[in-house]
Amino acid sequence: MLIFITLVTIIVVAFFVLSRSKKSPNKSNNKLNTSLIDDNNIKIVHVTDIHYLAPSLSDYGRSFVDTIEKSDGKMMRYIDQIMDAFILEMVRTKPDLVIVSGDMTYNGEKESHIGLANKFKLLKDKGIKVLVLPGNHDLENERALAFEADTTRPVDTVSLQEFEEIYSDYGYGKDDPNVVSRDKKSLNYVYQLGNKCHLLMVETSTKGNDQTISKSSYRWIERCLKNAKDMNMRVIGVSHQNILAHNKLFIAGYKITNSSRLVDLYNKYNVRINLSGHMHIQHMAEHKRVHDIALACLGLYPNLYGVLDMDLRNNMTYHTESLDVAYWMKKYKHQDQALLDFENTCREYFVRCTRLQTKKQLDKLDLSKEDKEMMMDFMVDTNIHYFSGSLDKRPDLCLDNPAYKLWMDHCERTFTGSYLNSIYTDTIGDHNMLEIFQ
Template identity: 35%
Template sequence: MKKRTALYAALICTIMTGCSLKSPVSETVTEPESTAETESAEIPQTPAETTAPPTIEEFPHEVEDPTAAPPEQKFEEGCRILLASDIHYLSRGLTDFGDGFKYKVEHGDGKVVNYIWEITDAFIEAVKKEDPDLVILSGDLTLNGERDSHLDFAKKLKEIEDAGIPVIVIPGNHDINNTAAAQFTGAQALGTSHIGPEDFAEIYQDFGYDEAVSRDSASLSYVYQIDDYNRALMLDTCQYAPYNQVGGMIQEETYDWIEDQMEDAWDLGMNVIPVGHHNLLDESEVYVEDCTIEHSEQLIDQLDSWDVPLFLSGHLHVQHFMREDEDYGIYEIVTSSLATPPCQYGMLDYGDDGSFKYHTVPLDMEAWAKEQGSTDKNLLNFKAYSEEFLNRVFYNQAQDEFERMNNFDSLTKRQKDQMAKVYAEINSACYAGKAVEIKDKATEKAGYKLWGENGYPSILSQYLESIVRDATKDYNSLEVK
């Protein structure tokens, strides 16, 4: 018997609205209709930032279901939350845009760091237009925890709050005690000042920490009151003592604090929306150790015992969602990185009855650039530029893998090129949560078959197979009643 059931009979007499026992939920996922097939894009050389990018073919657009409610429709009783994650802001003063910075961008993980300032400014304007009840940023606020990046980013967030929209944050694995914090000078990446946990709470005191109704003494976790019926349980899932680690966990003392917060919310008749940087469920088959919270089953059981329907996270950089079990348990929605194409955020309508509706919104960088009077052709054609950019980065990842592992030595340059292109095509679609749209055609290509024949034991080969297995739906919308 769940803990909430024992109190239900007494509470229902006095609470007519707000937090209530959840009836069995059913999932309604917005599925894309069939679309015309497209060939994968060729991977060109890096274009000059001041010239127009080459024309590439786009992934098919999702066809809207005419029977579906319009995305802007808001629940009559509930809150609207704008979600963004993994922004990875870098202070402009920490780079001279030299060769070291360019290599970091081109051989990174797909973040468009060379336009992170424009992406951030466009995001701020998008938030003002959306006018949500709350903005939640679920970690990795900075590129690598640079002090200057944190200070500058906090000033950016103030622009949102000055518009009357509250913002709350939690740290990600990149944000605290990160010895990789660097400034880029010429071909070098030189160390720069980073911050500790106390600094994080001080810098972001106006974005959740000084507004918390409760703070955990063992971590940077806290509770934020959204409205009369909803609270955000902001969970610090990061390991940063003495230095940051990629994987996540929750301190044992924090579990006791979480239980106290759940009891308090239940007594007050409030819903709790938990948010963490790391993933609650095994959203990635391959990168479980680095992405899923260590011993996450303890947190799952704890949240299940209070009938919490939804957990929000980031970290993976891939747009995704899943449920604990096919027919039972908590849902988790992972919002992809704002810094990584398609550079999108999530909109969550959360009803006072625990129902919710989620969809993603790509930043309209082209419209923003026009409004700003920009002459940068990459920004004015950002959709094409960013898609080509991401394909090129993933193409480089595959080529780097071929150089590292001798099991690819027998392959010709053309074969490696075919493999790198299909890896880039499938992974780019996966990051957008739309691999289902290109899976059938992509897996028929010679490059994909070469991965199957020659890929083992490459982690990229395993990752590619896991994407294809998982490509059963579009992961950009979810509605649960």
């Protein structure tokens, strides 16, 4: 009997030792790195929708101009310089973490992904952590192209596995000790920042999670939220697509289709902030005490990134900053005048793109030159302030504006009329600042 008990004891101990040494598929065995984080003064920078295109993929000729520069106002010609300026600004301001929430590349070009990861390495080497999440442009994209003269040619895109390899130092490394959980069925993961904060990175751009969250991912999400609650952890949500509606015209294709359940879970587990992008518009929405902060596109005037500050009492403040490209130019003594006066260059380009699109609508109308100019100016001012989240700074841009009434009288049933109506029938507020005190 004694021999039997001894054998059983040996087997149990051996099983326990082996099971502890066997690596979990969802969690690294390495020790968490929390020593460099001041939990009472955490600063997170959020950037999104970079749409980086490697310089080697374009000669900036006719094809580039017609396909890219005549589109939505992103400063794609200078996106490499914009990213260099952003990296310098992060080195200068030293946040604890930089979050990149999707659409990192123009259309998922492998060369663009590699180039962007190389830029992030400059931050890694300075001790600044970067976390990434794919967007709808970033993976297995058949529109990955190079732009040469007046033609385009297909280039390599990336698979899910290649994406994980390229960004192995930025959230997707299998041995990152601070990645405390991974969803086996998607590219979702949880990253622990310091001793009191979890970043819940939720992607909706892979098979099974395309613009939606699968049942298995929801089960994983709730386990992560329950675990965080048990550990007394604050949780910040991150997604590419929005989890709340920000504009009644931009719901399908913009908001995660079944995000209402995520909002309910966030409300249940006291997740107050979700950082998103995708719309290219700076806008905040709130429902059930959950704030979805949709950040504007970095390459679009006024080149915003978000800053989230947190303390040990779970107080949080969020604000946006405009990227100072001119500082980077002057520091490295570049002579390109367009970049030295980048704020005006970017603004004028955005205005030009808005005018180009609006003129197509105005040309169809039988109105006086003065009325058309009034309508054009109203559209330009609206776009500048709506995309930058600053309509509250222009009380004259409102339903009572004579130019708005002209648009409604003559274009109410067009997309342009519906777009303006969706903006001015919404509540106008400050979309660049948020404070949450617990």
